[in-house]
Amino acid sequence: MDIFTPKLWVQTAYILAAFLFIMGLKRMSSPASARGGILWAGVGMVIATLATFLIPLTAMDATTLHTNLTLVVVAITLGSALAWWSGKRVAMTDMPQMIALYNGMGGGAAAAIAAVELYGAHERSLASSVLAVLGALIGAVSFSGSAIAFGKLQGLISKSFRFQGQQVLNLIILVSAVAVGVGIATLGLGTNVVTLFFALALILGVSMTVPIGGADMPVVISLYNALTGLAVAFEGFVLQNPAMIIAGMVVGSAGTLLTQLMAKAMNRSLANVLFAGFGESAQSSNTEVTGSQKPIEASDAGVMMAFAQKVIVVPGYGLAVAQAQHKVWEMAQLLQNRGVTVKFAIHPVAGRMPGHMNVLLAEAGVPYDLIADLEEINAEFETSDVALIIGANDVVNPVARTDKGSPIYGMPILNADQAHNVIVIKRGQGQGFSGIENALFYLDNTRMLYGDAQSAVNQLIQSIKSME
Amino acid sequence: MIDGFIALYIFMLAAFTGYEIISRVPVILHTPLMSGSNFVHGIVLVGAMVALFQAQNTLEQVIGFVGVILAAGNAVGGYVVTERMLEMFKSSKKPQPGGTH
Numbered sequence: 001m002d003i004f005t006p007k008l009w010v011q012t013a014y015i016l017a018a019f020l021f022i023m024g025l026k027r028m029s030s031p032a033s034a035r036g037g038i039l040w041a042g043v044g045m046v047i048a049t050l051a052t053f054l055i056p057l058t059a060m061d062a063t064t065l066h067t068n069l070t071l072v073v074v075a076i077t078l079g080s081a082l083a084w085w086s087g088k089r090v091a092m093t094d095m096p097q098m099i100a101l102y103n104g105m106g107g108g109a110a111a112a113i114a115a116v117e118l119y120g121a122h123e124r125s126l127a128s129s130v131l132a133v134l135g136a137l138i139g140a141v142s143f144s145g146s147a148i149a150f151g152k153l154q155g156l157i158s159k160s161f162r163f164q165g166q167q168v169l170n171l172i173i174l175v176s177a178v179a180v181g182v183g184i185a186t187l188g189l190g191t192n193v194v195t196l197f198f199a200l201a202l203i204l205g206v207s208m209t210v211p212i213g214g215a216d217m218p219v220v221i222s223l224y225n226a227l228t229g230l231a232v233a234f235e236g237f238v239l240q241n242p243a244m245i246i247a248g249m250v251v252g253s254a255g256t257l258l259t260q261l262m263a264k265a266m267n268r269s270l271a272n273v274l275f276a277g278f279g280e281s282a283q284s285s286n287t288e289v290t291g292s293q294k295p296i297e298a299s300d301a302g303v304m305m306a307f308a309q310k311v312i313v314v315p316g317y318g319l320a321v322a323q324a325q326h327k328v329w330e331m332a333q334l335l336q337n338r339g340v341t342v343k344f345a346i347h348p349v350a351g352r353m354p355g356h357m358n359v360l361l362a363e364a365g366v367p368y369d370l371i372a373d374l375e376e377i378n379a380e381f382e383t384s385d386v387a388l389i390i391g392a393n394d395v396v397n398p399v400a401r402t403d404k405g406s407p408i409y410g411m412p413i414l415n416a417d418q419a420h421n422v423i424v425i426k427r428g429q430g431q432g433f434s435g436i437e438n439a440l441f442y443l444d445n446t447r448m449l450y451g452d453a454q455s456a457v458n459q460l461i462q463s464i465k466s467m468e
Numbered sequence: 469m470i471d472g473f474i475a476l477y478i479f480m481l482a483a484f485t486g487y488e489i490i491s492r493v494p495v496i497l498h499t500p501l502m503s504g505s506n507f508v509h510g511i512v513l514v515g516a517m518v519a520l521f522q523a524q525n526t527l528e529q530v531i532g533f534v535g536v537i538l539a540a541g542n543a544v545g546g547y548v549v550t551e552r553m554l555e556m557f558k559s560s561k562k563p564q565p566g567g568t569h
Contacts, residue, residue: 014514017511021508021511022485022489024504024508025486025489025490025501025504025505025508026489028497028500028501028504028550028554029489029490029492029493029497029501030493030494030497031494031496031497034497034500034554035554035555037504037554038504038507038547038550038551038554041504041507041508041547042507042547042551045507045510045511045513045543045547048511048513048514049513049514049517049543051514052513052514052517052518053517055517055518055521056521064523064524064529065521067529068520068521068522068523068529068532069521071520071529071532071533071536072517072520072521072536074533075520075533075534075536075537075540076513076517076536076540077540078537078540079536079537079538079539079540079541079544080540080541080543080544082537082541083540083541083542083543083544083545083548084544084545084548086545087544087545087547087548087549087552088548088552090549092552092553092556095499095503095549095553096499098545098549099499099502099503099506099546099549101545102506102507102510102541102542102545102546102549103506103509103542103546105538105539105541105542105545106506106509106510106512106538106539106542106546108534108535108538109512109513109515109516109535109536109538109539109542110512110515112516112519112531112532112534112535112538113512113515113516113519113535115531115535116519116520116522116523116528116531116532116535117519119527119528119531120523120524120525120528125471127471127472127475218499221502222502225502225505225506225509228506228509228512229505229508229509232509232511232512232515233479233482235512235515236515237470237475239515239518239519240470241514241515241518242470242478243511243514244511244512244514244515245470245475245478245479245482246478246482247508247509247511248482248509248511248512249478249479249482249483249486250482250483250485250486250489250505250508251486251505251506251508251509252483252486253482253483253484253485253486253487254486254487254489254490254501254505255486255502255505256487257486257487257490257491258490258493258498258501258502258505261493261495261498262498265495265498346496348495353498353499353502354495354498354499355495355496355497355498355499355500356499358496359499359500359553359556362556363556371496373494373495373496
């Protein structure tokens with residue numbers, strides 16, 4: 001049966017994998033089918049990986065093959081075990097940086113493939129050389145850039161390094177990397193030049209990412225995700241591997257769109273995220289916040305909610321940090337038992353990433369139909385008795401509607417200020433991510449409940465329970 | 469052989485596909501979908517494997533070995549975190565029509 005060659009099996013497996021990846025991503029873009037989607041893609045990955053073990057059977061130099069086969073098995077086992085272990089034990093709140101980390105690894109792998117190609121004396125067409133170099137550049141930038149993003153979100157790097165002429169320096173590094181790359185692709189320059197090229201690309205990833213603030217990191221991670229996809233597609237062309245070309249390109253374009261959607265949800269343009277530090281472009285605010293913050297005891301706040309008709313909970317970053325999502329749901333259930341209508345209003349950028357807060361609430365068991373996004377819920381604040389803000393700040397700051405000088409001007413916000421009463425759970429009197437004073441906290445119908453989200457909600461639960 | 473215009477066609481069609489399939493994704497799925505697409509480019513694993521299979525000397529073997537570790541980490545880590553996130557999208561009220569269990 002000559003037609004069933006290993007090559008045919010490999011190609012069949014790859015086309016099947018490409019199909020499963022596309023279907024998997026398609027299913028992942030709808031809440032109802034999302035869980036099945038990752039499984040489809042997972043099956044595709046297993047099929048493609050197993051089929052790749054057949055490639056050595058086709059035509060390969062046998063002298064080093066035995067060693068290489070062992071190395072492949074050891075490396076897969078090692079990489080998988082580490083990633084499995086870390087992926088299983090990371091807390092839900094730390095997911096964003098784990099995505100950055102795994103994404104960077106993919107970029108590094110693409111760069112490694114290019115390195116094997118460029119260091120070795122392989123025969124290549126010009127197109128192949130150009131794409132190998134381009135994929136190497138993008139992959140290496142994604143690798144070091146994602147590592148910095150991980151460090152920032154993990155709290156390992158807390159400062160954003162900015163200095164005059166930073167953009168110019170980045171541009172110089174980029175231009176030199178491209179120039180060296182062109183030399184490698186067209187003239188076939190040797191080992192030392194290739195090393196210089198990779199060094200420049202890695203430095204570029206670092207210097208591009210260090211000035212970007214923590215609040216913008218989700219957009220940056222998404223961008224590097226798209227870039228890794230592109231790098232994988234380009235190296236797929238070099239290796240003449242259709243599964244890599246298709247999967248990489250699909251992720252490249254889907255990731256680019258996703259990056260734009262995220263930036264839009266945060267009311268930031270991509271250029272703004274990459275080339276300007278948050279707040280730097282803003283003029284000084286021209287509205288003075290007047291009045292004072294009025295504190296409230298947890299017991300009073302509990303009574304207020306227990307006798308309300310409708311309560312809208314606005315969870316934010318502070319809730320994620322305090323891991324208070326389970327407590328909040330417990331409190332919501334107590335209120336529901338008393339006949340209070342409870343809803344959760346999620347701002348697109350609540351938590352640490354778009355959609356992150358939904359994941360956290362889902363983890364606590366809050367059903368879908370109680371969770372509303374900005375457009376759905378904004379008209380309902382007027383008719384609600386209490387808006388309970390938990391660790392959210394900028395996303396409920398009415399200044400975004402009125403103050404043209406404010407850096408958050410124009411950002412869509414939740415209209416919590418229109419609720420009859422507003423209770424704000426907050427650690428202290430400090431400011432939000434953006435460092436802007438929040439006019440909501442000074443309104444006449446606003447009361448401040450100071451404390452860590454976890455303990456404050458706990459006190460509210462005790463207060464509501466004591467009325468039964 | 470994938471070359472010249474054939475390659476351009478594949479690049480172009482795959483790019484449109486990627487753009488189309490997620491064009492109507494709700495905000496709540498942004499993070500899981502980013503993580504899911506992060507998993508999909510873990511296919512770089514097959515490329516890293518081929519690169520290591522073909523390695524001729526110690527330098528190439530070392531780079532290839534590191535490449536396969538990184539790629540396997542991308543694939544497995546991407547799968548695990550995506551799966552964990554999507555696991556939470558179980559609704560207590562309505563069973564998922566697209567569920568797999």
